[in-house]
Amino acid sequence: MKSLKIGEVSLRHFKESDAKPYFESFDEWAKKCMFFVPKNKQETKKKIREYLKEYKIPASKRKIDAFVIEFKGEFAGFMIARKIIYKHQARTTSLIKKEFRGKGIATKAHKILNPYIFKKYKLKRMDAGVRTYNKASVKMLEKSGYQLEGCLRKIICVDGKYYDNYIYSIIK
Numbered sequence: 001m002k003s004l005k006i007g008e009v010s011l012r013h014f015k016e017s018d019a020k021p022y023f024e025s026f027d028e029w030a031k032k033c034m035f036f037v038p039k040n041k042q043e044t045k046k047k048i049r050e051y052l053k054e055y056k057i058p059a060s061k062r063k064i065d066a067f068v069i070e071f072k073g074e075f076a077g078f079m080i081a082r083k084i085i086y087k088h089q090a091r092t093t094s095l096i097k098k099e100f101r102g103k104g105i106a107t108k109a110h111k112i113l114n115p116y117i118f119k120k121y122k123l124k125r126m127d128a129g130v131r132t133y134n135k136a137s138v139k140m141l142e143k144s145g146y147q148l149e150g151c152l153r154k155i156i157c158v159d160g161k162y163y164d165n166y167i168y169s170i171i172k
């Protein structure tokens with residue numbers, strides 16, 4: 001894979017050795033915002049193995065492309081394109097470790113990844129679902145060129161509580 005880099009922010013594919021920093025990325029706030037949260041280290045390793053398996057599938061059939069975001073060479077978070085439908089669409093999600101937030105890293109990672117993913121999978125659309133209370137993610141998506149399409153009301157149910165999700169998209 002060619003180097004994906006802007007300044008001090010770079011993206012690369014996952015390795016098995018990323019299990020520890022990946023698991024540690026999920027602080028209490030992130031757990032309230034993410035679609036998938038690993039419950040333990042075993043589940044973390046299983047998820048990473050899933051990512052590694054996907055890298056071996058030809059792009060036209062691949063469903064997930066997962067990237068580690070590095071800041072100055074350090075694991076700072078990750079960005080995932082999932083639900084990939086070749087020549088059509090994908091859904092993105094990202095997480096930046098607490099100590100790296102607010103430095104513009106996710107916005108830069110989107111700037112790197114959006115053109116790469118659009119080209120690699122010949123997409124027409126990428127979207128992201130974001131909880132309406134997640135102001136940082138809304139701002140990051142808007143700064144990355146995503147536009148608000150609407151709100152899916154009470155679409156998320158966690159522990160008997162219902163939450164609304166905004167849908168943001170970027171098209172080509």
Ligand SMILES: CC(C)(COP(=O)(O)OP(=O)(O)OC[C@H]1O[C@@H](n2cnc3c(N)ncnc32)[C@H](O)[C@@H]1OP(=O)(O)O)[C@@H](O)C(=O)NCCC(=O)NCCS
Pocket residue numbers: 029030033034093094095096097100101102103104105106107108128129130131134135136137139140
């Ligand atoms: C959302 C997330 C990935 C953003 O990463 P980041 O690297 O901190 O994002 P950036 O620094 O590129 O941009 C965040 C923007 O939101 C702003 N922001 C942060 N918290 C905010 C808040 N509570 N209200 C309004 N704006 C906020 C920042 O000021 C920044 O805007 P600015 O550059 O104009 O100042 C990160 O906050 C995160 O990992 N959150 C937990 C997991 C999550 O929510 N993932 C997204 C799931 S859809």
